[in-house]
Amino acid sequence: MSRKIHAMYFSATGTTENVVCGLASALAGTATDDKAVHHIDFTLPEGRKTAVSFSENDLVVFGVPVYAGRVPNVLLTYINTLKGQGAWAVPVVLFGNRHYDDALIELKDLLIAAGFQVVAGGAFVGEHSFSRTLGQNRPDESDMALVRTFADKIATKLTGDAPTAPVTVRGNKPYMPYYRPKNKDGVPVDIRKVSPKTNSDCTDCKLCASVCPMGSIDVEDVSRVTGICIKCGACVKICPVQAKYYDDEHYLRHKHELEVDFSERKEPEFFV
Secondary structure, eight states: OOSEEEEEEOOSSSHHHHHHHHHHHHHHTOSSOOTTEEEEEOOSGGGGSSOOBOOTTEEEEEEEEOBTTBSOGGGHHHHTTOBOTTOEEEEEEEEOSSOOTTHHHHHHHHHHHTTOEEOOEEEEEOOOTTOSSTTTTOSOHHHHHHHHHHHHHHHHHHTSSOTTOOOOOSOOSSOOOOOOOBOTTSOBOOOTTOOOEEOTTOOOOOHHHHHOTTOOBOSSOTTOBOSOOOOOOHHHHHOTTOOEEOOOHHHHHHHHHHHHHTOSOOOOEEEO
C-alpha cells in the first residue's frame, strides 16, 4: 500500500480500536500495529480539540461505536471539522450484537461530506457498552479473521482498475430515528440523563475519571458526574472493584431486554 495508513477512532472500551487498528495494520501489510500505521485517537476530550486534515496520499480507517443505531451525536461536531481533501476512507462501526441500523450509512455520508472518498465500509461486533454478556469478549478471534478478510478485499479493490468505485452499504435514507428503549407498557422512555452511581467499595483510584470520553467524572470526587453521560460503559468496565453501576429502572430494563432478545451471535458485515 503506497498511501499512508491512518487508524482514527473513538473507542471508550477498546472494541472499536481493536477492529480499526487491526484493519489498518492488515492494509499496511504488518502483522502488528506498528509505525506503519499512524494513530489518531479522539476518544478523550483532548483528542477532539484540534481539527485534522488529510490529503490524497492518505487512507483513513475511521471507526466509531453505534449508539442507539446511529453515529454518536456527541461526535458530529468534531467529525464535521475534518478535512478529507481527497483521502481514501474506510468507515467502520462497532455494534453491541443488536444491530447497527443506520450508523454505517450515516458515517459514510459524514466522511463524504468532509471530503473523503469512501472506498469500503464495515460493521463489526463488540461487547455491548451496557453489558458484560452481550457480545462478550468481542471482537474475538473469528471477528479479527474477518477483519483480515475485509482488508484483503479492500486491497484487491484498491489495486484494481476502479479503486474509488462507489460503495453501497446497508442503511436507510432518511436515517431512522435514534433507537429508544420502552417501559413495561411499551411506551418509549428517555435514558439520556441517566448517569452511573458509585458505591462504598470505591478506592478513589480515579481510573473512571481518566477514561470518561466526555470528561464528566469529577477527578476530585469521582462519585460526581458533572457533565453528560453517554452510557459508553468505560467507567463501569474499568473499575477494579466494581464500584460503578447504574440503578435507573429504565436503563436496567433495557439492558435486560438487550441481553435476552439479542443473545444470538451476530456476524460482521462489510461492503467493498
